[in-house]
Amino acid sequence: MTFLRTALPLLAALAIPALAQAQEAPRPELLNRLTDCRAMTDPAARLSCYDTAVEALDAAERQGEVVVVDRAQVRESRRALFGFEMPSLPAFGRVTAAEDEVSSVETTLTRASRGGDGKWVFRLADGSTWRQIDSESVFFSNREGTEVRVRRASMGSFMMTLGSSRAVRVRRDQ
Structure with a gap:
C-alpha cells in the first residue's frame, strides 16, 4: 500500500508531460520555412527567403491546404461544438488560456418535447438539440x-438548467 502511494504520484507526474507532447501537433512545414528565414544574416538573402516562403504559405492558404484561424474563431467553434466529443484537432484541441475553455453555454429554449421513451428533447436557440438521459422528473416553463x-x-456528462428548474442530465444530439 505504501508503494502505491509513492509510485502513483510519480507515474502521474511522468505521464502528464508525455501526454501533452503526444497531443501537441507539429507546426506546418510552410510555417517553419517562413520562420527559418529569420536566421539568415544577409539582408538580401533573408528578404528573398521571406518572399518565397510567404508566397508558398499564401498559395497554400488560398488552395485550402493550410487554414488560418484566430483565437476568436477558435472560441466560437468551441462554443458551437460544445457537448460533442471531438477528435483532437490542433486548432480546436489546444487551449492556451483558461478563458478559451468552454465550460458552459447560455442560450434560450426554442421548444421541448417528450421522446418515445418519455424523456425530454430540448431544441435551443443556438441550433443545438439536447436529450435528457436521466430518469428524474423535471418541471420547467416549456x-x-x-x-x-x-x-x-463530472465524467464527461452535461447538466441543463431551464429557468429555475432543477438540473437535468443531458447529452447533445445535434
Missing part, C-alpha cells in the same frame, strides 16, 4: 425564450 444553461458535469 415556452420559447426560456433561459437555458448547459454546463459540463
Whole structure:
C-alpha cells in the first residue's frame, strides 16, 4: 500500500508531460520555412527567403491546404461544438488560456418535447438539440425564450438548467 502511494504520484507526474507532447501537433512545414528565414544574416538573402516562403504559405492558404484561424474563431467553434466529443484537432484541441475553455453555454429554449421513451428533447436557440438521459422528473416553463444553461458535469456528462428548474442530465444530439 505504501508503494502505491509513492509510485502513483510519480507515474502521474511522468505521464502528464508525455501526454501533452503526444497531443501537441507539429507546426506546418510552410510555417517553419517562413520562420527559418529569420536566421539568415544577409539582408538580401533573408528578404528573398521571406518572399518565397510567404508566397508558398499564401498559395497554400488560398488552395485550402493550410487554414488560418484566430483565437476568436477558435472560441466560437468551441462554443458551437460544445457537448460533442471531438477528435483532437490542433486548432480546436489546444487551449492556451483558461478563458478559451468552454465550460458552459447560455442560450434560450426554442421548444421541448417528450421522446418515445418519455424523456425530454430540448431544441435551443443556438441550433443545438439536447436529450435528457436521466430518469428524474423535471418541471420547467416549456415556452420559447426560456433561459437555458448547459454546463459540463463530472465524467464527461452535461447538466441543463431551464429557468429555475432543477438540473437535468443531458447529452447533445445535434
